[in-house]
Amino acid sequence: MTEPTGPLKGLRVVDLTRVLAGPTCTQMLGDLGADVIKIERPEAGDDTRAFAPPYVPKTKESAYFVGVNRNKKSLTVDIAQAEGQAIVHRLLENADILVENFKVGALAKYGLGWNELKEKYPKLIYCSITGFGQTGPYAPRPGYDALIQAMGGVMSLTGEPKGEPQKVGIPVADLFAGLYGTIGILAALRHREATGQGQQIDIGMLDTHVAWLANQGMNYLATSENPPRLGNQHPNIVPYQVFPTEDGYMVLSIGNDPTFERFCKNFALEHLLADERYATNAARVGNRALVTETLTAVTRTKPTKVWIEALEALKIGCGPINTLKEVFADPHVVARDMVVRMPHASGEEVTVIANPVKLSATPPDYRLAAPVLGQHTDDVLAGLGYDAEAIAALRKGGIV
Structure with missing residues (x-):
């Protein structure tokens, strides 16, 4: 493993996220040099480990998981148990950022919610990514990409004029929420640099979806008329x-x-x-x-x-x-190094989509392929002061 070289080198991230929105955020932080510890459920791990087929060739890892979890270390911890919560607290003693996408209030019962942590770790930047945010009548609801695309208006704008509403072919609601989360974290880091104080970042997928309605949202606000579905045509420009x-x-x-x-x-x-x-x-x-x-x-x-x-x-x-075959063979995409190969714990190399942020002095780096479940548990625990006997006891008790 190479040392990080990105602009966030030295920052420590506790990653309590799964599926796509949260992992998108934490992968971006990892690509930019942060040390990301991904906390996963023992035996099961992130839900997307089971989102297969397809699997990455010659591995048992789902392509979905591998695509959004590089530059992270996998630590298995049962946070429902007191010993597991204690491990998280040890991580937080030296952490800069915690990112989570649990349902609103779910982490509080484990003593890991923002209100439970903010006084003990006043410099902590705590990013919560949920379907509907921390407040409002929908806050308790679970959020799913297609649901947010529907409720956020994008499906009413997508599809043929006489056809049914269509969702976008990739999970844009998840991806935008993750990227807005990253932007919020970077702003909070700047604030902490100036004041020494951390804060909570409240990212709601529906909020971010409304925000990127962009010109179509403004077309509605300007006219009070719902823009029609136009298929592949542009609402404001022809042809x-x-x-x-x-x-x-x-x-x-x-x-x-x-x-x-x-x-x-x-x-x-x-x-x-x-x-x-x-x-x-x-x-x-x-x-x-x-x-x-x-x-x-x-x-x-x-x-x-x-x-x-x-x-x-x-x-x-x-x-x-x-087609995607043509995209990845496109000479411009190739010239821009938008595909990279990384050594994986399976002994194979995995091919992943590169980070698109091009920084002249501190570009993204590719230190760690997406980890196998619990790959770094012993190393991380040892770094927290647990000896071999203590780690064995934690493992025997199903804590890790």
Whole structure:
């Protein structure tokens, strides 16, 4: 194992998270150099260890778990028992950050809630990630990605106009909550640096989902009208959508009037510029169906590759609709080192998606592949002062 080199080197994180939102947050902290101790249930571990198949080739580890738990040490502890809680307290004596995604109030019964810890560890930064936050009428409810996508409005915006509402194909509600949690932690670290005081960060998945409604949320606030589902079209820009080609599909992204003019002049559509229904973006939004029909007749005349080459030469936004196989083979993705291989405790190497944050002086590092369950229990306990006899007794008692 190499020593951390990232900007958070030296920070200690107690990770009481599982599944995706919390682990996304703590993996980001680990990638940036923090020492992350992931506390897991003895024998069972993080739920996502069982989210399989698929497994990482030649291992017994789920691809789901491996993808979001690198740069962490796995310590198995039964926090429902007093001896287990004592282990967590030993960790907290020198910890900077605790991240948890238990239901509201669940950790309090183990003496590990924010209210139970804040006076004993006044410098502790305590990040809670839940479905609905620590307050409000929904606070006690469990949160799940698809549920949050539904309640947060995104499903009402996604899908074909006459089809059923659709969720996004990846768990964006979990991922955004984890990333907002990271941002909150970094802000709290800055505050602690200035004041010496820790604080609780309250991340609700529904809150973060509402926050990233972005332009569509603002469209509603400006008009008091629910934006309709538009399939692959943009609510405020036309043409900015999927178009059929001779052999498939492509995305055409024409973001302003000068670009539309350039498109028309180069593809025998200059006559459209004299038609007020096409002349401005506002007019094109108002005549969305007409513009789509007109351009579809044109885009169907050439294969995708020919269109992409021609449009790129004109600096007009465009792109193929890649499968994941094509994504990971894309020369730009390869050049940006978005896939890394890491040695794993199984003796095999695991292939994972890299951290996208590019820092010139202190880039993310890849010290530890996702751990096997309890991989670091003995080492962590020894570092806390437990001798071999004490560790054996803890193991015999089912505490670790």
